[in-house]
Amino acid sequence: MADVAAANEESRDAWSGPLFERFVRFRPYVAEGLGAHGEVAMAVHPPAAGARVLDIGCGFGDTTRRLAALVGGEGEVVGVDVSEPFVELAREEAAAMGVANVEYRLGDVQVADLGGPYDYAFSRMGVMFFANPVQALGNIREAMSPGGRVCFVVWRRKLDNSWVHEAERVVEGYLEHPEKSEEPTCGPGPFSMADADVVTEQLRIAGFEQIELRRCDLPLRMGADLDGAVDLVMAIGPAGEVLRLWGDRADELRPRIAADVRAALEQFETPEGIEAPSSTWIVSAVAPG
Numbered sequence: 001m002a003d004v005a006a007a008n009e010e011s012r013d014a015w016s017g018p019l020f021e022r023f024v025r026f027r028p029y030v031a032e033g034l035g036a037h038g039e040v041a042m043a044v045h046p047p048a049a050g051a052r053v054l055d056i057g058c059g060f061g062d063t064t065r066r067l068a069a070l071v072g073g074e075g076e077v078v079g080v081d082v083s084e085p086f087v088e089l090a091r092e093e094a095a096a097m098g099v100a101n102v103e104y105r106l107g108d109v110q111v112a113d114l115g116g117p118y119d120y121a122f123s124r125m126g127v128m129f130f131a132n133p134v135q136a137l138g139n140i141r142e143a144m145s146p147g148g149r150v151c152f153v154v155w156r157r158k159l160d161n162s163w164v165h166e167a168e169r170v171v172e173g174y175l176e177h178p179e180k181s182e183e184p185t186c187g188p189g190p191f192s193m194a195d196a197d198v199v200t201e202q203l204r205i206a207g208f209e210q211i212e213l214r215r216c217d218l219p220l221r222m223g224a225d226l227d228g229a230v231d232l233v234m235a236i237g238p239a240g241e242v243l244r245l246w247g248d249r250a251d252e253l254r255p256r257i258a259a260d261v262r263a264a265l266e267q268f269e270t271p272e273g274i275e276a277p278s279s280t281w282i283v284s285a286v287a288p289g
Contacts, residue, residue: 004082004108007131011187012108015083015129018244019186022235023059029232031062033163033220033278037153038063038124040216041282042070045151050074051119054143056109056152057081057126061090061102067122068102078115079104081126110136116143123152129187137206147289150208153280154193156215160279161191163220164237166264167230171239173260174253181245190237199283208285220278222268229274230262 004012023030047053051071055064058079068077079102081087090104107114110130121140130136140150158165193199196213203211223229233239234257243250243257250257268276 002082002106002108003111005111005131008082008108008110008129008187010184011129011131012082014184014186015081016085018183019236020083020085022240026232026236027060029221029223030236031060033222034125034153035062036218036220037216037278037280037282038066040218041124041151041153042066042122044214044282045149045284047071047075047120047122052117053077054114054116054118054121054140055079056121056123056140057129058090058104059083059086059126061086061094061104063122063124064090064102064104065094065097065099068099071101073101075101077102078118080107080109080112080114082106082108110139112139114139114143117145117148118143119145119148121148121150125153125155125190127152128154128190128192131187133188133193134202134205137202137208141207141287144287146287148287149284150287151282151284153216153282154199155190156279156281157194158191158238160217160277162268163222163276163278164233164239166276167233167237167239167261170260170264171242171257174257175242175246175250177242178245181247183245183247185245186241189241193281196281199281203283203285207288209288210284210286212284214282214284216280216282218278219275221272222265222274222276224273226262226265226269226274229265229268230258233261233265234258
């Protein structure tokens with residue numbers, strides 16, 4: 001078992017249990033939607049051929065493998081995640097695909113020995129859940145080569161992410177975030193780095209230079225139809241989190257909530273499925289050289 005900061009233990013339990021199961025269930029849409037933002041980020045700030053790369057919060061490992069293809073056979077990519085089920089699945093899939101220049105490690109990036117030095121560090125939605133983001137970013141910087149670049153993708157404000165915000169507004173009309181629950185939470189949450197000024201200051205305190213944030217707006221496909229989209233947002237994201245924490249105490253309300261969520265998502269119907277706006281920051285910074 002990897003060392004985990006005490007404040008991140010609950011988040012680890014969430015990502016190793018209920019959230020892992022839900023992300024596996026909706027993997028095609030999660031991988032496609034998040035992957036599109038990751039592709040833009042890697043195009044804007046690509047790793048160099050032959051580089052040694054760190055993939056933070058690697059999840060399924062698909063981004064790790066994509067980075068491995070970009071750096072080529074002379075390069076190497078190390079994916080790190082606090083969730084053992086995600087790391088095990090990533091290892092299995094990389095082995096099955098014959099990807100030789102990747103390695104997956106179990107660890108809490110906030111406190112783990114990350115190895116290195118790395119020429120480039122990347123994260124697609126993997127840095128928003130640390131209890132102490134400055135400590136985590138500082139740990140990343142210490143593992144980087146002088147002049148190495150970090151590039152990560154984080155969600156912008158909820159108002160610009162209708163794919164989850166519409167469902168959250170519906171759920172808020174029925175349920176508050178419970179003060180107590182037997183279910184583990186995911187830490188600060190996916191929108192904890194939505195404020196550009198806050199993220200800039202966190203990176204500055206962590207020791208990074210040349211800090212830049214670039215907005216990226218893309219449609220995100222939520223499902224083939226309304227039923228699929230409703231299932232997704234009632235399982236993951238802010239609305240899904242509240243419903244999960246309420247558990248069976250909210251069973252009587254679920255049919256009414258689902259009907260209202262469906263009505264809220266009708267505006268996003270397209271011939272290709274349900275597509276709603278999503279918005280991220282592509283964040284870039286450089287380790288002192």
